[in-house]
Amino acid sequence: MAFANEDFLRLQSGYLFPEVARRISAWQQKHRDENVMRLSIGNTTEALTPCITAAMYRKLEALSDRNTYTGYGDEQGDTPLREALRNHYQREYGVNLPLSAFFVSDGAKSDAANIQSIFSRSSIPAIQDPAYPVYVDSNVAGGHTGCWNAETEEYSGIVYMRSDAENGFIPLPPEEHADLVYLCFPNNPTGAVATREQLRAFVDYAHREKAIIIFDSAYSDYIETEGIPHSIYEIEGAEDCAIEIGSFSKNAGFTGVRLGWTIVPEALKAENAQEGTIHRLWNRRQCTFFNGASNIAQAGGIAALSPEGRKECMSLVGYYKENARIIREGITASGLECYGGIDSPYIWTACPGGLSSWDFFDLLLEKAHVAVTPGSGFGKAGEGFVRISSYGHRENIMRAVTAIRENI
Ligand code: PLP
Numbered sequence: 001m002a003f004a005n006e007d008f009l010r011l012q013s014g015y016l017f018p019e020v021a022r023r024i025s026a027w028q029q030k031h032r033d034e035n036v037m038r039l040s041i042g043n044t045t046e047a048l049t050p051c052i053t054a055a056m057y058r059k060l061e062a063l064s065d066r067n068t069y070t071g072y073g074d075e076q077g078d079t080p081l082r083e084a085l086r087n088h089y090q091r092e093y094g095v096n097l098p099l100s101a102f103f104v105s106d107g108a109k110s111d112a113a114n115i116q117s118i119f120s121r122s123s124i125p126a127i128q129d130p131a132y133p134v135y136v137d138s139n140v141a142g143g144h145t146g147c148w149n150a151e152t153e154e155y156s157g158i159v160y161m162r163s164d165a166e167n168g169f170i171p172l173p174p175e176e177h178a179d180l181v182y183l184c185f186p187n188n189p190t191g192a193v194a195t196r197e198q199l200r201a202f203v204d205y206a207h208r209e210k211a212i213i214i215f216d217s218a219y220s221d222y223i224e225t226e227g228i229p230h231s232i233y234e235i236e237g238a239e240d241c242a243i244e245i246g247s248f249s250k251n252a253g254f255t256g257v258r259l260g261w262t263i264v265p266e267a268l269k270a271e272n273a274q275e276g277t278i279h280r281l282w283n284r285r286q287c288t289f290f291n292g293a294s295n296i297a298q299a300g301g302i303a304a305l306s307p308e309g310r311k312e313c314m315s316l317v318g319y320y321k322e323n324a325r326i327i328r329e330g331i332t333a334s335g336l337e338c339y340g341g342i343d344s345p346y347i348w349t350a351c352p353g354g355l356s357s358w359d360f361f362d363l364l365l366e367k368a369h370v371a372v373t374p375g376s377g378f379g380k381a382g383e384g385f386v387r388i389s390s391y392g393h394r395e396n397i398m399r400a401v402t403a404i405r406e407n408i
Pocket of ligand 1: 042216
């Protein structure tokens with residue numbers, strides 16, 4: 001008899017966004033003549049840029065000719081893209097990493113979910129609260145945690161690093177021991193960014209506790225504040241204790257195209273294995289379970305990292321950041337308290353009058369016809385907040401902000 005995976009069975013009910021979609025759809029059923037303005041999911045809306053589409057067309061043409069056709073590529077990714085990534089880190093962040101550290105992926109989400117699988121089941125994860133839900137859920141499904149405790153609303157076996165207004169949404173390294181420390185900056189959902197000193201404290205913690213940091217830099221191109229690191233490897237000593245996960249989704253608009261990367265340096269150390277083992281295991285994992293990212297997407301990624309591509313992508317990022325500014329100012333003008341939205345596409349908004357996240361979600365939907373994301377869906381510490389996303393056409397963003405100002 002087959003048994004369902006007990007670790008998966010411990011996952012709590014539905015993923016956040018299906019529930020948001022369910023409530024929007026239920027509301028839409030009742031209000032067929034009204035349109036919901038969606039500032040909820042972090043899904044890009046603007047067209048791919050010219051130099052990226054031109055490169056993908058060229059690749060498509062090459063694939064249409066048997067003389068230039070190629071099939072499966074390397075599981076680690078096409079060498080020109082890996083070289084472009086390595087050069088990008090060197091040029092823009094002053095970070096020198098060997099080519100072998102770069103693994104191309106079909107996006108950051110799958111790597112963020114899968115990375116736990118190369119670590120012992122006994123590894124204790126430390127995760128920011130609130131956080132992108134994938135870190136908690138993948139650790140539960142991967143058997144690294146205990147059961148859900150309905151009273152504390154936490155899984156046992158996870159060290160939660162509370163991020164709240166008091167600590168500026170940047171937790172200190174935990175007092176307890178942890179083995180895998182998940183960090184995401186600029187943060188989804190709070191929009192907070194960590195300074196060099198704050199990241200240094202985590203690198204010091206990792207060295208002290210012999211832990212490994214898993215640094216999600218999916219939004220790094222949104223950083224505008226001077227001196228804020230874009231990569232964990234800008235912190236000295238991170239190469240032997242940190243993995244970094246990156247994405248082309250939010251800067252090049254590849255949410256549907258699908259392309260990302262993960263950096264796993266050979267210098268990473270593990271308690272029970274010699275240097276190089278973590279790198280070797282990730283390589284083994286990718287070669288076994290992954291057949292490489294789409295070659296058309298990779299051609300687009302190379303173009304995105306070219307000087308012209310970088311200019312175009314930063315202009316795309318600028319569009320969403322201008323949306324974020326409009327939202328932030330509109331929200332503030334309507335008397336709501338909000339955070340983030342400067343180095344990030346997300347505006348973390350406090351619910352007024354002691355409303356819960358879902359109550360404020362319902363109120364915004366009912367009164368302003370605006371859908372946001374309830375903060376509590378990102379973790380217990382997200383209760384009392386909603387996340388407003390700046391991904392949308394400018395005209396819709398402006399309409400939504402006006403609706404909030406006039407109705408809330
Ligand atoms: N990491 C964070 C923090 C995200 O917010 C998201 C998507 O919203 C991802 C990763 C997923 O990126 P990708 O589209 O590359 O899978």
